[in-house]
Amino acid sequence: KKHAADISDHFHDNVSYKARERKSAFPQFRLQSHEPFPLLCQKIANDWIENRNYRYEDKSIVLSFILETDSSVECLIDKFSRFHIQLFLIVRGLLSSEVLLVAFKKRYRVNYGVNPNASFNRLMAVPFRAKDVALDRTEYGHPDVALVLTHLSYYYSGLNESQLSQCFKRLNEQETDPASIYDQWILYEDEKDVPKSIRQWNGINLKDYQQNIDYIFPTFRYNMLVINYFLDYFVFPREAKQFPSKLVASAWDLSSSLRTNIITGFSGTNDTQLLLPVHIRQDDLPELQKTDAIVVNNLLKTENENYQCLPINIASENILKQIVDHQEIVNVILDVGA
Structure with a gap:
């Protein structure tokens, strides 16, 4: 909060920032690229270390540790207790391991938020699939990301x-x-x-x-x-529960080579076939091989020749105004939720 306005002034094109009316409120703040993050980390780390009662010569060692991922914890073992080292690791995770960057690049109520559905019975932030649409039965697997996004969710929404x-x-x-x-x-x-x-x-x-x-x-x-x-x-x-181990799986595991039965899947296009697991073979049906050409042909139609680029931080009211003022008649508006 303390450095949001300063970071926005330095990196205006890479930061979305809006001050709040009350002094005690957290501003609307989102990073749109990695570029502002190192300076933000440096400012946060300097503020944090200045409020700690460490010797002057030790402060530089701690700063180096929390800001550089290649620094080793061995340099701290003889100087600090286990409690303090754990504290350094937490700050290091937020800054140099870029947990804060991951959180500040996400859009509140679009990429994350608190599920408003009472039947979900969860108060922590969860992933969203689109604006105000939470992913069903999904939670963040990384505890630090979950904690930071939960804080941001309530800072932005306020308490009821x-x-x-x-x-x-x-x-x-x-x-x-x-x-x-x-x-x-x-x-x-x-x-x-x-x-x-x-x-x-x-x-x-x-x-x-x-x-x-x-x-x-x-x-x-x-x-x-x-x-x-x-x-x-x-x-x-x-x-905020943490377990000693967890099961991790993705869509790739559905086609694991350990499975004995044949698995058949379907994709509407074949442009991502190079991203499929190496043991998967894409078999295009002859009657569907023209699909890509049909899509390209539709995109090249006369009615699709107009394109208008909007500013990154444009307000929704301005978007609607441009639609109303558009020289061509707009018959359909598609909101993809982002």
Whole structure:
């Protein structure tokens, strides 16, 4: 969040960025190429190391380790405890192993998001196949990617009334010092954005429905600290599970050479046959060999000769305006979800 605007200024054509109205909210931020990522990693690493109480000469060693994948953990064993080395490995995974890059290149609600279907009964982010269409019974296999995308999903969507109520109920009933936690949430906001009546914990009345709707919900739904609190106590403890081993399979395994029976598959085109497993042979039926030529012929028809390139970050309203203003009559609009 801290460096999003700066990265956007340096790499305007490679970053999609939109600031949020509230100081406590996470901005809309997406990387459109790898180019801005090294600078982002450097800034994050420098901020992180400056907040750690390590000796000056050790900080350069740690920075080198978390930013360079070819550096060995052996240089840290004699200087740091096992706990700290595990911490370095986590940061290294996010930065030099490009977990953050994978997350920031994905489009929220198009490539990932929280499945809104109540029957799915999952609060962590899952892959999407198209805009607002979650892949059925699919989850992220990489735990770090799942955690980062879950954070981003809630930062972008904000908490709903029920989720925010859960946070305040737990804060009131289970925390030993709710006032200090609430003060941290307030400090993360811009003072002018917080109504005077709720600037102190003793001013909160959880039974006052009007106060919840008019003041608490608008103030805290996008607050990153409140969202982190919700994730820490209501999402990750229940759903962030990690197992010692896992079964991995893909479509290639359907045609494994270990299978004794013949497997038959179908593809609408033959342009990807070079990507098939080496033990697979494509057998084009004679009556279908003209399919590719038919597709090319359709593309070359007169009605397909017009092409208009739109800017990368164009808003949906502008797309519709260009369609309306188009010189040719548009009969069909296909939304592929991306």
